[in-house]
Amino acid sequence: MAAMEMGDHATFEQYLEKGSVTFSSGRIGIKRDGDDAALFVFSEHAVYAGAFTTNAFKSACVTSAMDRLRAQKKIKAVLITSGNANAGTGPAGRADTERLAAGVAGHVGCAADEVVVLHTGVIGVPLRAERLIGSLEGLCQLAASTPEKLVGAARAMMTTDTFPKVSARAFQVGDTSYTVWGVAKGAGMIHPKLATMLSVLVTDAPVSQRTLQRVLSRVVGQTFNRISVDGDTSPNDSVLLFSTGGARMEAGTAEFYGAVDETIFEDALKSVAQDLAHSIVRDGEGATKFLEIVVRGVQSEADAERIAETIATSPLVKTAFFGEDFNPGRIISAIGRAGVAVSFDRLRLTLGDQRVYDAGQFLVTAESDARRVMAMKEIPVVVELGAGELEIRYWTCDLTFDYVKINAEYTT
Structure with missing residues (x-):
């Protein structure tokens, strides 16, 4: 229930x-x-x-x-x-x-x-x-x-x-x-x-x-x-x-x-x-999107959590989802600054049902598919590192104009 x-x-x-x-x-x-x-x-x-x-x-x-x-x-x-x-x-x-x-x-x-x-x-x-x-x-x-x-x-x-x-x-x-x-x-x-x-x-x-x-x-x-x-x-x-x-x-x-x-x-x-x-x-303040971040293929749960948390807290990632702006480079960049050793030649990134990054390079995504994925209210973000057997799930939302308004006026 x-x-x-x-x-x-x-x-x-x-x-x-x-x-x-x-x-x-x-x-x-x-x-x-x-x-x-x-x-x-x-x-x-x-x-x-x-x-x-x-x-x-x-x-x-x-x-x-x-x-x-x-x-x-x-x-x-x-x-x-x-x-x-x-x-x-x-x-x-x-x-x-x-x-x-x-x-x-x-x-x-x-x-x-x-x-x-x-x-x-x-x-x-x-x-x-x-x-x-x-x-x-x-x-x-x-x-x-x-x-x-x-x-x-x-x-x-x-x-x-x-x-x-x-x-x-x-x-x-x-x-x-x-x-x-x-x-x-x-x-x-x-x-x-x-x-x-x-x-x-x-x-x-x-x-x-x-x-x-x-x-x-x-x-x-x-x-x-x-x-x-x-x-x-x-x-x-x-x-x-x-x-x-x-x-x-x-x-x-x-x-x-x-x-x-x-x-x-x-x-x-x-x-x-x-x-x-x-x-x-x-119910996140002003939220319009629910994002499930899946990090799999890792040896350390702590490393997986660091990667997921870095993605989930990136203002650039969160605002891109709010604006439905297809920009997977922001997610890959967040992974790169998470403080975890990652082989980008093995890394795969999937948004919704679209593989967008594989073997060291971004893949071409049809504009219609990109729009469809970013318009979804619930979007899975799957990061596969190819370095182990562990998997964790982490949940976040987008960052919106309403979030700023709510918190700019919280005490008034």
């Missing part, structure tokens, strides 16, 4: 484990209008894993969430606010994050350090939690386990996004069926590692914290860390993974047995995360 809009509720409902997680959304006073808070409440405490921005400049909410992860806290609730990043706000910013955590905790019946709070929005503006606290009671009272509530929460997380991002999968281990679902936000300031993105992922499978963290780290590396919209990385990026079955496991339920079971879970989680990652790219 791909990321969904409102009309997909009936299909999505089968993936929600009734009662184990409830959701709500509302306006608590950060944005001028519209919902600006999303709440997720677990009926029982959930085991918690996380991945966070590598930007050295971290928001107060990221350091708070990382502290809870290091302490291996089990989590009762997650509050996400949009409109203010609460980054670069000093000790008062951290106090604001913790005050919101305490406010939610008082209404859902847990300790303050069993609530994770995330923020997204404008950097460098004081949050002033005291003006928001009074709205938390209503937010908590509205929580329910319905598809409408979940999509509403996904929508409340949005900043420059144009649609809510939700995905789910069912999977089976032995005779038992489990689910994993997730929500995400993100459209701009998107680049590994991670991006201006937030994601909450939940499974009902019995998974220990150690296994949860190990699997999440691998999955993030192959999904959220392989997307780029504009080459910028935010101080607020967070991907949180919760197991509602993990807490019950300590009461006597066994975890998965062996690597095969872990692989089944990882495949399902990766599928959900990839759905959400693709949705972020498709």
Whole structure:
């Protein structure tokens, strides 16, 4: 199941484990209008894993969430606010994050350090939690386990996004069926590692914290860390993974047995995360094209990622796709500056269904074929190096006039 809009509720409902997680959304006073808070409440405490921005400049909410992860806290609730990043706000910013955590905790019946709070929005503006606290009671009272509530929460997380991002999968281990679902936000300031993105992922499978963290780290590396919209990385990026079955496991339920079971879970989680990652790219600020960059025939995954990332972040490449200007020389030039040893005599480049470079030279492409490929809304860019067996995929979008307009006016 791909990321969904409102009309997909009936299909999505089968993936929600009734009662184990409830959701709500509302306006608590950060944005001028519209919902600006999303709440997720677990009926029982959930085991918690996380991945966070590598930007050295971290928001107060990221350091708070990382502290809870290091302490291996089990989590009762997650509050996400949009409109203010609460980054670069000093000790008062951290106090604001913790005050919101305490406010939610008082209404859902847990300790303050069993609530994770995330923020997204404008950097460098004081949050002033005291003006928001009074709205938390209503937010908590509205929580329910319905598809409408979940999509509403996904929508409340949005900043420059144009649609809510939700995905789910069912999977089976032995005779038992489990689910994993997730929500995400993100459209701009998107680049590994991670991006201006937030994601909450939940499974009902019995998974220990150690296994949860190990699997999440691998999955993030192959999904959220392989997307780029504009080459910028935010101080607020967070991907949180919760197991509602993990807490019950300590009461006597066994975890998965062996690597095969872990692989089944990882495949399902990766599928959900990839759905959400693709949705972020498709919703890239001002984007009109979705580009899948495939780099194959390499010996090193790191080399393949460097090549893909260099192509994905080249303004010349991205604007050429926006203008539908057939210019494969920009892609070959990007490969040449990626800092990877490449034999251009062996390299092949294919755009859509057209081989455009082979054995050290560009090939003649009919003008009609060039126009047809560049007019596509989804364009595969395949780089074959002929030097190994590895292959990676990376996703990006074009760079448009609207991207410039959105970001030139972001705070105004």
